[in-house]
Amino acid sequence: MSTSGLELSTLGHRIRHHRTAKGFTLDELGALVGIAGSQLSLIENGKREPKLSLLQAIAEACSTNVADLISGEPPNRRAALEIELDRAQASPVFRQLGIAPVRVSKGMNDETIEAVLGLHRELHRRESEAIATPEEARRANTEMRLTMRARANYLPEIEVLAEKHLKAAGHVSGALTHRTVSLMADKLGFELIYADDLPHSTRSITDLENGRIYLPPASIPGGHGLRSMALQAMAHRILGHTPPTDYANFLQQRLEINYFAACCLIPETAGVAFLQQAKKDRNLAVEDFRDAFGVTHEAAGMRMTNLMTHHLDMRLHFLRVDEKGAITRVYENDDLPLPMDVTGAVEGQPACRKFSARAAFEQRNRTTEHYQYTDTPSGTFWCATQTGSAHDSGFSITVGVPFDDARWWRGRETSHRAQSNCPDEACCRRASATISQRWEGRAWPSARVHTHMFSPLPRGAFPGVDDSEVYSFLDRHAGE
């Protein structure tokens, strides 16, 4: 017999149940089956595994059978409570607390055990809540990024579907109008309605019963975000989505509706024709692609990643980086070295300070794209970065390619050049030896509390504070 400790505990409880029902003491039953009472006690406490022959003897003495003894059911409520307590006290969550386990005695009443169990259940609930949500989110996100990388970020079925719906609504070429989007909704039996009281946790709500899609009112008249949001709401319907079963499924649906909206705003046929011409002219530029289709810089950059590997045989990367340097959206299939946490997540990680994505924030004239060649341990990359701001904070959008493909892009003649050795921390994440020596032990920063789920705490002498930033700050101001 190979039984786990928990099964042994149930077995022990069942033996004790039958023994006491027969009115035997440990020694009395022990004598009947030929073992010492102390040995039987160990078995009843789940500390020792009985041989089959002994089980048969016990079953016989107690007027039952072996099948009954080894049934996995707790014999009664009290035993069920004790078994659950054994299990809870054996769990790593409890054991890591270093608290001595409660030893159940005969005199301890059920209510006491129930109260202890209640605490264990709550401990478990809190622990899984704290761990599962961000963990699960990161892993699911990483898995999806890798799947999309393997598919060159290209989903042909959705491309075809989008062109079909655009055609049915009469769209011919150029930027997709709000009017056409309304017609598309109409064909699906939906009316677009702008409501200013949408719940904060939603982007849109679809009333399936009455055929309405509620969207937030346009903050900027003619703003492009609304087309995208309306298209995404319709996409759930067109793609036959059902309520998501788990977080990974939720992410998958989000990706698909985003993809569908992107296909409508820049249809494959027209988009590829545009990019092929620009490549032929050696004049590829995100900003031209953006302006031709009336979309945001971010949408145009991301759309390039969908179409260019499959249709133009070009590998590339996309980065959205916030002003603090954290990567908030990412795609690459050109082997650009990216920072990763232990789960493989890139989002929330700091981009190398030498990258164009961060160097662009330092440029005085930020009206046009910043171009830069960056040498990395994986080769040289050429990147084009556009900065912008939203909700009072800055961000940058970067599209880049390996050195050999720079020749197709506008900005290839740039003289900006940088050397990145990340993930080696000496590249940009550690202060130089001189500056560290100068300030070590002479700085006392007070950390700001991080609230963003993806923000990893920078390492250093002070938790939550980036030493090198503090030191350079002091260095800059000390001389004033």
Ligand SMILES: [Zn+2]
């Ligand atoms: Zn670096």
